[in-house]
Structure formats: C-alpha cells, structure tokens
Amino acid sequence: MNARRTLRVDHSFADWEGLLALIGRSFAYMDGRIDPPSSAVALTVDALRQKADAEIAFVVIEDETLVGCVFCRPEPDCLYVGKLAVLPGKQGKGLGRHLLALAEATARDQGLQALRLETRIELAENHAAFAACGFVKTAENAHPGFDRTTSIEMRKRLDL
Secondary structure (H helix, E strand, C coil), rough: CCEEEEEEEECCCHHHHEEEHHHHHHHHHCCCCCCCHHHHCCCCCHHHHHHHCCCCEEEEEECCEEEEEEEEECCCCCEEEEEEEEEEHHCCCCCHHHHHHHHHHHHHCCCCCCEEEEECCCCCCHHHHHHCCCCCEEEEEECCCCCCCCCCEEEEEEEC
C-alpha cells in the first residue's frame, strides 16, 4: 500500500525542482494542442517559490514522490484554482478530486462561496472532468493578442 501524505507548501518545503518537474510532466500533454502554450512551460523554481508565497499551495506525496499539486488564490468572491497537476501515471485514481476537496475546504475556511478555474478551449476532456466535479462553464475568454476563444472559465458554488 502506498504511503500518501498531503502537505501545505510553506517555507519548510524544499523540493522545488521536483514540484517543477511534476507540473511539467502533468502539463506536457498540452504541448502542440493548445495555443498559446501553457504558462506552465515558462515556470522556474524561483517563480514557483514566489507563487507559493503569494498563494495557497498543496502537494501530495506518495512513497516520497510528488504526485500532485494545486495552487489556490483568494479572490473577492471565490477561490481561484490553478496549476492543478497530477502525474500522468497517477491520474484517474482520485488525486485530482482530493486536491479539489482541499481547495473547497480552503475556500470555506476563508468564507468564500465558490471555486473558479480556467481551462483551455481545446481540452474538452478537462471540461468534462471538471463538470463531473460540479463545475459549470461561466465565461469564454481570449488571451491577449487572440481574436478567438482560448479558454473557458468554470465555477463551482459551495455551501458554507
């Protein structure tokens, strides 16, 4: 049986290279599928440290290996969920739902009534996966310089 731990990323977290690799591997399937490319390709260790300082981040570790993460940013009316990542070999085993449950608990702790996320228009499988978790499409957006929809926004209303 795998030993699974979930940790909030704080100043004691040390495996920034591992976290960067986890995000890179988890987002690699988007290469060549989405335009513009994911912001994950531009992440660095320093950028991740800054992101973790500015946001609320969680990691999941199984048998001393980082297998999942999520970054959450409080907004006035919701908690923004970003960089939700699960290693490809660990997907489909409930880790994504576990990370979303952590985001929900964080939102409730902060008195926020919804989760918000964005996913690329080309990734219909992500739209379906988030819909299965209770998210609904609320907007279509275009990245700067694009005259077409490049992402959709989805929200999940929470009971407080």
